[in-house]
Amino acid sequence: MIKQSGTFVLKWQRLFENNERLFWVLHTAGWAGFAVVYYIGSFLHEVRPIFLFIIILNSYAGWILTIPLRYVYRWARNQGPVKLLLTVLAASYAVALLWAVVKNVNYWEIYKHGFRPDAWYMYFTNTIDSMIMIGCWSGLYFGIKNFEMLQREKQNALKASTMAHQAHLKMLRYQLNPHFLFNTLNAISTLILMKNNDTAEAMVSRLSDFLRYSLDNDPIKKVALGQEIKALRLYLEIEKVRFGERLEVVWNIEEDCENAMVPSMILQPIVENAIKHAISKLEHAGKLTIDARRFGNDLLLDVADNGPGADILDGQLSRTGGVGLPNIKERLHALYNRNFAFTVEHNQPQGVRVSVRIPYDVKDI
Template sequence: MAISTAHPLDLPRHQAFWSLQAGGWLAYFALGSLQAVAYGKPAGYWIVPFTAACTGFVATAVLRQLLRACWRLKPAQLAAAMVLPMLAASTVMNLTSRAVMLRFCEDCAPANHLEFVAHSLGYIYVVLAWVGLYLGIKYYRQFQDEARRTLAARSMAHQAQLKMLRYQLNPHFLFNTLNAISTLILDRDNATANRMVQGLSSFLRHSLDNDPMQRVTLRQELDALTLYLDIEKIRFAERLRIETDIDEDCWRALLPSLLLQPLVENAIKYAVARQVAGGLLRIEAEHDAGQLVLRVIDDGPGCSSLEGNSLPPGKGVGLRNTRERLSVLYGEAGGFSVRNRERGIEVTLRLPFETSQTLGD
């Protein structure tokens, strides 16, 4: 038989209250019984703390209903509304327990009204402690609920933001590809047009079927990138030259799906397409001090408006999206930089080096 080890505060509210209520007053009864033994009370005196505990159990259950009804009041108003009910609960506990106590101590009856009032307040500290504990737990659970809602809302916002960034396919790429297919059809090069349509179909299917929240290995990322590059190779033929330099242990590293595609697309658009002779596209990956370092390098004309690590205004949408994805996913643990080389531009991404083994999959 399975034994539940759930913490009382983790139980549903109704169940948690009655578990704590029963446990608390049972502990109060046990403490009262031990005190009776310690002070040499006669046999059967346990009935006095038992009566006080039972009365307290019922009285505080009523107080709970009043607290729930007044919960939306301001703290000062809530305190004022509970003064009389708390005094009444203390008085009831005192009257019932003292009625039983008189069986063991006839001299314990109050001699006058003032003594009666003083005795009636004898249990006020117990009631105050119960109310304080109840309010503390209730405020704690309310804080926990608000924290969970905030985290859930933040998580949903991050996921929506990542999906938006991930699904922003460059319209220039689609336009250029469809335009190239149309030209091939007009030139009656149906075989090449068909290959380009199939390549575009495979790339779009991969882009839309992949969950943007899912991470893939670098090998899977480059396989997906090949689908995109196959289309561009048909467009540019020998003008597009591709090189890769991947450290052996980087193939299994995890990264967000299609992270490199916008960077490669940006390099082709601004470096390869603008040069009659085309250009070189180089992709590098290395493992450096617990980080996966990715570089996309071209040998194009560079960007004269690039200052430091800031992107030029109005350009590089793919670069901005990639930087934003890294920021949302990794925060300060990720890094993005772009710089002009002697010839061309180098974009460097840094993210934690993680594999399926390090994540415990």
């Protein structure tokens, strides 16, 4: 039943997307409706089958005669307002007069068997009715066309807004700190000079895998946290070659968080920021703790270090010049609107803790 309903809705969507088909459906339905309403209104005083035949003839004549108006109006819509108004009045008046003649012939020659009324206003009343009907047809035509134009403009504006939104997300996503790449290449160069080729080769391989992941994943789409953690491990393995025993990483990832959907490369800038401003400043062993847990309908992500700390104001770093953390906050706002939290606080006993709260969402398999 649901499948049939979905098919029905899809067919109606296709109907309204095709202007040519939509015109013929509405045009035919309108004149059929005119015939039904006219017959119901006349049923109380006229029940002979011949009268129904006259109504069908009149409706069919109206259906035929108003078709040219479509093409006349289509041309007129590209003209100036004065020319448009004059064209609509002249064309609708001509069609109304012609339809009135056809209706008079049908009524007096077929229904009345050639009888002619003596009162001239009998013909005039028919003409007024025809002009009202053609005027309604013209009004509906322009009303539907204007509605289509407004919908098209709204769709174009929405499309432009979506494209700008996506471009903004990609810009934020690819504003990565180049220091990581420079430091890694320098470390590889040092390893080669020291003839430590095996370690250099492994480092190049990890760097290649990490860069491939960062470039292949669309910043607009989300990835499973488990996939994000794998990329983060590649990054940290590269950094461990640089820092050696000075870098210790502790992972606390709850099992039910592995399939949670997160923005791609959401943790790497946070970790990179911690290494640059915390671990690199320590002479003794630096420690990074990465947590992921579920709390109700939310996913909580934490990255904490034991560095010298930083100045924090209203839950944000007061440090200027950095783009990593501000970009993360902008990306989260673009993806989740207000349904997220991004805070920076002092870690205990020392260091900085960055916390992210986003909706817990698991991709359907």
